[in-house]
Amino acid sequence: MxxxxxxxxxxxxxxxxxxxxxxxxxxxxxxxxxxxxxxxxxxxxxxxxSRKVTGKCGQCGFKNPIDANYCSNCGNDISKLKKTQSDSKIHFDxxxxxxxxxxxxxxxxxxxxxxxxxxxxx
Ligand SMILES: [Zn+2]
CATH class of the missing domain: 3.30.1120.40 (Stage V sporulation protein G)
Known part of the structure; x- marks a missing residue:
């Protein structure tokens, strides 16, 4: 190849x-x-x-990029989601x-x- x-x-x-x-x-x-x-x-x-790992909003279940601060569906504060991921795991190939x-x-x-x-x- x-x-x-x-x-x-x-x-x-x-x-x-x-x-x-x-x-x-x-x-x-x-x-x-x-x-x-x-x-x-x-x-x-x-x-x-690569694309961003997603995390589910605890309020509506919408999948957001893991580094987002607010749910793009309902506006819920999801900033704590990214704290569970190390920086290197925000994207995957x-x-x-x-x-x-x-x-x-x-x-x-x-x-x-x-x-x-x-x-x-x-
Ligand atoms: Zn939501």
């Missing part, structure tokens, strides 16, 4: 660490959306698509490589596409 195309959509928010959303195409026939390029100290990080070789290949291709897109060729 190989990365055949990376589509880069830059994020305009210069105050955010999130630099771009990418769609990564494998073997010309399988696309993974929402691969993110994130700036961190010392370089760029490629983050796999939807799709991700399962070995280092594949991860490195994806990171290399995504960062090369990103750098080409922003003109950081050297």
């Amino acid at each position: 190989e990365v055949t195309e990376v589509q880069v959509n830059l994020c305009d928010n210069s105050d955010e660490r999130l630099r771009a959303y990418c769609a990564v195409i494998f073997d010309g026939c399988f696309v993974v959306h929402n691969v993110r390029v994130i700036e961190k100290a010392g370089g760029l990080l490629v983050a796999m698509p 939807i799709a991700h490589p399962i070995n280092a070789e594949c991860r490195q290949m994806i990171e290399r291709e995504v960062l090369a596409a990103y750098n080409a897109h922003v003109g950081n060729g050297g």
Whole structure:
């Protein structure tokens, strides 16, 4: 399997660490959306698509993102829900490589596409 195309959509928010959303195409026939390029100290990080863990509102049962303070259905204060989760468990990956070789290949291709897109060729 190989990365055949990376589509880069830059994020305009210069105050955010999130630099771009990418769609990564494998073997010309399988696309993974929402691969993110994130700036961190010392370089760029490629983050796999993830979604927020949800927690049920104690009042109405509506599933909200675990880091929300109020239920988006009934407005109940659900800020205590997130205190039961550590920060690293707020998101979980939807799709991700399962070995280092594949991860490195994806990171290399995504960062090369990103750098080409922003003109950081050297
Ligand atoms: Zn609710």
